[in-house]
Amino acid sequence: MAAGWTPILVGSARDKAVDAIADIARALADVLTPERRRALARETGLDPTRRHRQDREDPSLSRGSSGIAIFFGYLELAGLDPSHGSSGRDIAQETQRIAASTLAHPGLFSGFTGMSWSLRHLHVNVPQTYVPCDTDEIDTVLLDLLREPRMRFGFDLISGLTGIGLYALDHPDEKVRRELLTLVVHRLKASSVDDAVGTTWIRPSESISPKWKAARPEGYFDDGCVDLGVAHGLPGIVGLLALIAKADVEVEIASELVGRGTRWLLAHRLPAPSTAAFGDYFIPGRPTPPAQHAWCYGDPGVAAILIQSGRVLNEPQWVKQGLEISRHAAARTPHDLPMVDTGLCHGMAGLAHVFNRMYQYTGDPVFSLASRYWYARTLGAIRPGRGVAGWLGTNTRVRGRDAWKYPEGFLYGAAGVGLALLGAVSEVEPRWDRVLLLS
DSSP, X not given: OOSSOOOOOOHHHHHHHHHHHHHHHXXXXXTTSHHHHHHHHHHTTOOTTSOOGGGSOOOOTTTSHHHHXXXXXXXXXXXXXXXXXXXXXHHHXXXXXXXXXXOOSOXXXXXXXXHHHHHHHXXXXXXXXXXXXXXXXXXXXXXXXXXXXXXXXXXXXXXXXXXXXXXXXTOSOHHHXXXXXXXXXXXXXXXOEEOSSOEXXXXXXXXXXXXXXXXXOTTTTTTOBEEOSTTTSHHHXXXXXXXXXXXXXXXXXXXXXXXXXXXXXXXXXXXXXXXXXXXXXXXXXXXXXXXXXXXXXXXXXXHHXXXXXXXXXXXXXXXXXXXXXXXXXXXXXXXXXXXXXXXXXXXXXXXXHHXXXXXXXXXOHHHHHHHHHHHHHHHHTOOTTXXXXXXXXXXXXXXXXXXXXXXXXXXXXXXXXXXXXXXXXXXXXXXXXXXXXXX
16 A cells, blocks of 8 residues: 555664564574474473473464564665575575465465465565575476365365465566456355355355354354355455456456445445444444454454555545545544454554555554554553563463463464564564555
8 A cells, every 4th residue: 555664663662572573583583493382382381291282393473483584574675684694594494494384275374375375475575585485396286186176165264265366466478467356256256155246155054253153142154144254254255256357367367356345335234322333243234343443353453455456457436435434433442452463364464564555555644643552552552571571472271371372473473563563663674464455
């Protein structure tokens, strides 16, 4: 969204953020050793007698080494801490070494497309340090999977077709890019559902979060739902299809799906006096509870998609409504927004970065104030001596007590927090947020 990039934090706030970035870099430089991973499991409250995912080698974008490598790449671009110049390169090389034996599915955030996207992104943006990632084998597998009619995919950004489409969108080989995107568009078209209002996609019951199901009576989600989050639902699909149409691939189909999908989304805004414009999900005939306030679900992420899609496809009404929703989200009062997580996905750093993006695009002080507020909240959540440089990851409950997972990675942990902070203190545009459909 930004033509240039202006640091949003100055003075003592900037100094505190720079110190936090340096602490994150030092901590992440050794976080991938087996001994450190086991220690993290103990420090964050997980049962040390059991094996958890964060105890193991993980090259994924969301939780593992490829996301951590992105942090070190942007640290190098910002020129803030030259002492870690080799850390990102070493982590990227280790990522490629372990990926073949650990990543078995194509999902963007926990599969092989995300690992490949990360390393390719680093090569494009920091070519003096990062070597290109050979994707021939990945592309062959993806094309075979997408051509196979019996193969079933989810449609979301995190692990489904939208994420695969984002991988394809940035592919350097034009022939491969067009073929992958064409297959993605046709699969999304085939899985869409039309009604009198527009077009949407139904998330099947078996893929719905156990947390959602536990909060509702048995059978509540038997017929699935329309997911209204960027990470897993309709807004993410719309955001990708707008970018595909802009890339001149299957323009007629992609543009029609974006238009009808956006119409459906806007027709299902929550009425006043709801504190939020959108819910987490929609089920016909059932109440739609307001969504959380985050990138993954809720008004900040959805509004960013509306604004970007409107700009890409020259639809000023989408931009206008996106800005209206985003300004309302920015002005929500702190006591209305209980939050304990700090990460990009559904935490304070994610909100700070989304509002920073809005400020860079508009220059509107309401977004500057909101962004600085959430950066201050983020920095105030550091827990010295715990987790990764004081960052604990995402909160969960284990046998009735607080526990934290994935404290090191991109989506939930310190690497993502560090990237958001870098976007607040340096003049380097955070193009990494393309993977969040924010640029």
